[in-house]
Structures are given as structure tokens and as C-alpha cells.
Amino acid sequence: MKVFSAEQLYNADKVTIEKQGITSEALMERAGKQIFQWLHKHLNGAPVPIRIFAGIGNNGGDGLVIGRLLIEHGYDVVVYVVNCSDKRSDNFLLNYNKIKNVTKNWPILMKSEADFPKINDDDFIVDAIFGIGLNRCPGGWVKKLILHLNQSKAFKLAVDIPSGLYPNLPIEDKNAVLKADHTITFQTPKLAFFLPETAAYVSNFDVLEIGLDIQFLQSVEPLAQLIAKPQAQLFYKQRNKFDHKGTFGHVLIVAGSYGKLGAAVLSTKAAFKAGAGMVTTFIPKCGYNILQTTVPEAMVITDKEEEFISDIAFDFKPSAIAIGMGIGKNTATVEALKKVFQNKDTPFVIDADALNIISENKTLLKLLPKNSVLTPHPGELKRLIGTWENDYHKLEKAKKFSEKYKVVLIIKGAYTVIVYGSKLYINTTGNPGMGTAGSGDALSGIIAGLLSQGYDALLAAVFGVYLHGKAGDIAGAHLGIDAVMAGDIINNVSEAYLELFKIDEPEKSITNTTK
Numbered sequence: 379m380k381v382f383s384a385e386q387l388y389n390a391d392k393v394t395i396e397k398q399g400i401t402s403e404a405l406m407e408r409a410g411k412q413i414f415q416w417l418h419k420h421l422n423g424a425p426v427p428i429r430i431f432a433g434i435g436n437n438g439g440d441g442l443v444i445g446r447l448l449i450e451h452g453y454d455v456v457v458y459v460v461n462c463s464d465k466r467s468d469n470f471l472l473n474y475n476k477i478k479n480v481t482k483n484w485p486i487l488m489k490s491e492a493d494f495p496k497i498n499d500d501d502f503i504v505d506a507i508f509g510i511g512l513n514r515c516p517g518g519w520v521k522k523l524i525l526h527l528n529q530s531k532a533f534k535l536a537v538d539i540p541s542g543l544y545p546n547l548p549i550e551d552k553n554a555v556l557k558a559d560h561t562i563t564f565q566t567p568k569l570a571f572f573l574p575e576t577a578a579y580v581s582n583f584d585v586l587e588i589g590l591d592i593q594f595l596q597s598v599e600p601l602a603q604l605i606a607k608p609q610a611q612l613f614y615k616q617r618n619k620f621d622h623k624g625t626f627g628h629v630l631i632v633a634g635s636y637g638k639l640g641a642a643v644l645s646t647k648a649a650f651k652a653g654a655g656m657v658t659t660f661i662p663k664c665g666y667n668i669l670q671t672t673v674p675e676a677m678v679i680t681d682k683e684e685e686f687i688s689d690i691a692f693d694f695k696p697s698a699i700a701i702g703m704g705i706g707k708n709t710a711t712v713e714a715l716k717k718v719f720q721n722k723d724t725p726f727v728i729d730a731d732a733l734n735i736i737s738e739n740k741t742l743l744k745l746l747p748k749n750s751v752l753t754p755h756p757g758e759l760k761r762l763i764g765t766w767e768n769d770y771h772k773l774e775k776a777k778k779f780s781e782k783y784k785v786v787l788i789i790k791g792a793y794t795v796i797v798y799g800s801k802l803y804i805n806t807t808g809n810p811g812m813g814t815a816g817s818g819d820a821l822s823g824i825i826a827g828l829l830s831q832g833y834d835a836l837l838a839a840v841f842g843v844y845l846h847g848k849a850g851d852i853a854g855a856h857l858g859i860d861a862v863m864a865g866d867i868i869n870n871v872s873e874a875y876l877e878l879f880k881i882d883e884p885e886k887s888i889t890n891t892t893k
């Protein structure tokens with residue numbers, strides 16, 4: 379599934395109307411009806427007081443369609459028109475008139491704070507004040523209304539997007555955005571749904587397909603591509619009967635320092651679980667027994683130093699190198715890093731302390747092998763690309779960095795974003811239980827395991843992040859997300875692979891990213 383900008387959706391809207399020979403009113407009816415059906419399925423006729431807040435644009439028009447259909451089906455509905463201007467849209471007006479036919483209770487016009495209704499905890503609020511047509515920050519009494527709704531404990535359902543949130547621009551005033559409990563969005567999710575500063579206003583969301591022209595949507599470059607099971611299935615490279623361990627490559631893991639050998643153990647195991655044919659792990663001397671005991675499948679080379687890495691010497695050609703997990707920042711390690719980057723033809727995963735070393739020695743940036751996969755957490759990312767003003771600025775800086783150094787940048791988060799040049803890929807697997815020590819080491823190992831099997835850098839990054847998140851979800855489902863440890867993620871990579879081709883129960887909507 380792709381993520382489009384507001385502008386692209388408006389264009390899709392126009393093309394659809396032309397090509398399908400329907401009116402914009404019919405498209406609104408289609409959209410409103412889908413939300414009504416969603417509500418009807420969930421409320422099942424319950425006598426809950428429903429309060430619909432409708433703006434004066436087409437988002438408000440949707441609210442009026444929903445209101446009319448709910449009234450027709452016997453629900454207890456009050457419609458409020460948030461009358462912030464007199465420039466009502468045509469489709470708003472059409473539906474404003476239509477609602478007369480089904481009720482004697484006219485929508486209540488709100489013009490100031492004096493018109494705010496009391497909201498009870500057991501009310502059900504439908505937010506249709508502003509949609510993707512928001513063009514400035516809500517102020518005055520409309521902002522106060524949003525605050526008023528936010529202060530209530532009533533369940534809040536946002537139509538298309540929580541009012542006050544821009545689909546693909548930063549928030550100007552956090553107090554002027556409706557905090558939805560659930561959002562039902564049309565056709566495709568919006569970029570704001572996935573970024574840390576804005577996603578909190580959306581909570582869970584469902585995507586309702588409203589039949590916008592697919593050909594048109596396929597012809598435009600989206601803001602981002604979502605990565606879920608259907609995409610991951612396409613990434614998977616089938617093994618052939620006559621393949622052997624040489625076919626699946628030989629990973630070199632360079633990891634660990636005194637007290638941090640676990641990072642080496644975890645990434646080594648993860649590389650195997652992702653399918654690497656062989657793994658050699660390069661560690662300081664103190665880790666030899668640990669590695670050989672915990673991962674007997676791996677070969678081990680030790681540095682001449684006891685407690686840190688000083689010179690990465692090996693006598694084979696690795697098919698992928700993952701470096702940085704728990705290596706510390708000893709000056710000798712900095713030199714070792716410079717030297718290992720001379721293996722320019724080898725695909726690299728660069729993680730943790732290797733990233734910190736690069737941030738502190740920016741000349742190393744020029745030595746970065748092209749198409750390396752970099753896996754910073756937010757702190758490491760800041761050190762690498764500098765600070766940002768908001769999430770959108772962060773993405774722009776990350777794109778520039780990726781373009782300049784020709785690397786794949788993985789921005790870890792609740793929705794991990796993979797940046798490759800100007801393209802963004804948003805992962806949909808994973809859960810908060812994965813914020814646990816060693817989770818990143820597991821990810822680096824998985825990506826290295828994929829690179830060694832011949833997945834290119836972008837594919838290894840995107841598929842690796844998906845598998846890692848899925849393994850975490852499976853571990854969370856068995857153990858409870860609070861109890862998930864990095865080892866559990868690794869142990870479930872196999873299940874994540876198996877899940878790829880299991881047939882799912884049919885879903886009621888395209889996406890349900892309930893986390």
C-alpha cells in the first residue's frame with residue numbers, strides 16, 4: 379500500500395470522478411456509507427449517544443452522510459455544524475439539505491464557545507470538522523472546541539484524519555489537534571499516521587477503499603510505500619534444491635568488547651536464523667569461549683587485543699559484513715574501522731558504535747562503502763545527520779544523507795522508516811516490546827544474513843526490518859510484549875518466515891495496524 383499526499387488524493391478524486399462518470403456527491407456518499415457500515419458493525423444498534431461534529435467542507439459533508447445513515451438506522455444522533463466560516467462546500471450543502479428528510483432535529487449550528495455541548499464519558503464522538511483540506515492551524519473557538527473534545531473521556535472516531543492534523547506537514551499547535559481513539563481513513567493512510575510526533579493523535583486506524591482510480595494512483599510517485607505481508611512475500615527468494623551453504627554466503631560479524639559480548643552472540647545467531655550459509659564472528663580475545671559455546675555453528679576469529687577490537691584481520695572474502703554492535707569507541711577501533719571500509723565491494727551493515735565512531739570522525743563518511751545499510755536508533759541518527767525541527771525535516775535530512783553517501787538509512791521507531799535516496803519505505807510490523815537490549819543487534823544480524831544470500835541492500839534492509847518486526851510480534855503474542863527479549867525475537871525469525879506464506883483470515887478492511 380502506498381502513502382499519498384493531500385494534493386495527490388485531490389487529483390485522484392478528480393480523475394475518478396471523470397473516469398467513472400460519477401459525481402463528487404456520489405463519491406462522498408460512497409465514503410460516508412463505508413464509515414457508516416463500519417460503525418454499524420461495531421455498534422450493532424447500541425443506544426449509545428452519538429455526537430457528530432461536522433465542519434463546513436467535504437469532511438463535514440462526510441459527517442452529514444454518516445449522520446443521515448445512522449439516523450435512518452435508528453441510532454441516537456445529534457449533529458453539530460462547526461460553523462467556522464460561511465464558505466460551505468457544495469457537497470456539504472447538498473447533504474445538509476438531505477438530512478432534513480430523515481429527522482426533525484436539525485443540525486445544531488455552533489458559532490462560539492457558548493454553543494459547546496456538555497460531553498459525557500459514554501458519548502460517542504464522530505470528528506468530521508476538518509479533513510485533508512486543513513490549510514491553517516485551527517484557532518479561536520474552533521481550537522477551544524478541539525480542546526473541549528480532547529478533555530472528555532468519550533470515544534472519539536476521526537473521519538479521514540483527526541481534525542487539526544495535516545496529512546503530510548508538521549503540527550503547528552499541539553493543543554489544536556483532536557486526539558482520536560480511532561481513525562478511519564479513505565483509500566490510503568496519510569504520512570502523519572506513521573511519524574512519532576503526529577501518530578499519537580491517530581491511535582489505531584483502518585483504511586477504507588473508496589474506489590479512487592487505481593491506474594492514476596499507480597502512475598504517481600507516492601510519498602512512501604508501506605511494507606506489510608503482501609510486499610514481504612514478493613521479497614522472499616525461494617531456495618533451490620541444489621543450493622548449498624556456499625550459495626547462502628558467508629557473513630562476517632565484527633562485534634563485541636569486554637562486557638558487551640552479548641551483542642556479538644545475538645547478531646551472529648540472527649545472521650544464521652535469517653539464512654546465512656556460514657558466519658564468522660570477529661571479537662576481542664576475551665569473547666572466544668563465550669562465542670564458541672553459545673553459537674557452536676559459528677567460526678570465530680579473535681583480535682590480538684583482549685578487550686576491544688584493534689585490527690580486523692581475516693583470510694576469506696565475506697559476502698556481507700555487519701559491524702559495530704557493542705564494539706566501543708577505542709581509538710584503535712576507529713583505525714580498525716577505517717581499514718575494514720576498504721573492502722568496498724562487500725555489502726555492509728553498519729550499526730551502533732560504528733555509527734557513533736563515524737559521527738565523531740566525519741572523515742569516515744567519505745570511506746563508507748556505497749550501498750551500506752546504516753541502522754541508527756534516534757540518538758545515533760541525530761549524531762549522524764544533525765538535529766531536526768520536526769519529523770518531516772528529519773526525513774528530508776535523512777534523504778539528503780542517503781543520496782549524498784549512497785547508503786540505505788534505517789530510522790528505527792514504532793514504524794521503522796527505511797530511506798533510500800528520495801524513497802521512503804514504512805514498516806508495519808513490530809511492537810513496543812521490541813524496545814529491549816539487543817533488539818538492534820538482532821536486526822543487524824538479520825540484515826547481514828539476507829545480504830549474504832544475495833538480497834540487494836535495499837531489499838535486505840526492508841525485508842530484514844519486516845522479518846525482525848514480525849518475529850517480535852510472534853514473540854509478543856506468545857510471551858506478552860513486556861517479556862520479549864532480543865533472543866526471543868531471534869528465535870522467532872523462523873516463524874516469521876513461515877508466516878509469510880500462511881493464508882490469513884479475510885480482513886474487514888485493507889489495513890488494520892492495531893498495535
Ligand SMILES: NC(=O)C1=CN([C@@H]2O[C@H](COP(=O)(O)OP(=O)(O)OC[C@H]3O[C@@H](n4cnc5c(N)ncnc54)[C@H](OP(=O)(O)O)[C@@H]3O)[C@@H](O)[C@H]2O)[C@@H](O)CC1
Nearest residue numbers: 391406409435436437508509510511512513514515516538
Ligand atoms: N479526495 C478524496 O479522496 C475524498 C475526500 N473526501 C472528504 O473530503 C475531505 C476534504 O474536504 P475539503 O477539501 O473540503 O477540506 P476539509 O478538510 O473539509 O476542510 C476544508 C474547509 O475547512 C476550512 N479550513 C481549513 N483549515 C481551517 C482552519 N484552520 N480553520 C478554519 N477553517 C479551516 C476551509 O475554509 P477556507 O480555507 O476556505 O476558509 C474549508 O472550508 C477529506 O478529508 C475527506 O473527508 C470524501 O468525501 C470523498 C473522497
Ligand SMILES: [K+]
Nearest residue numbers: 505508539541
Ligand atoms: K476529521
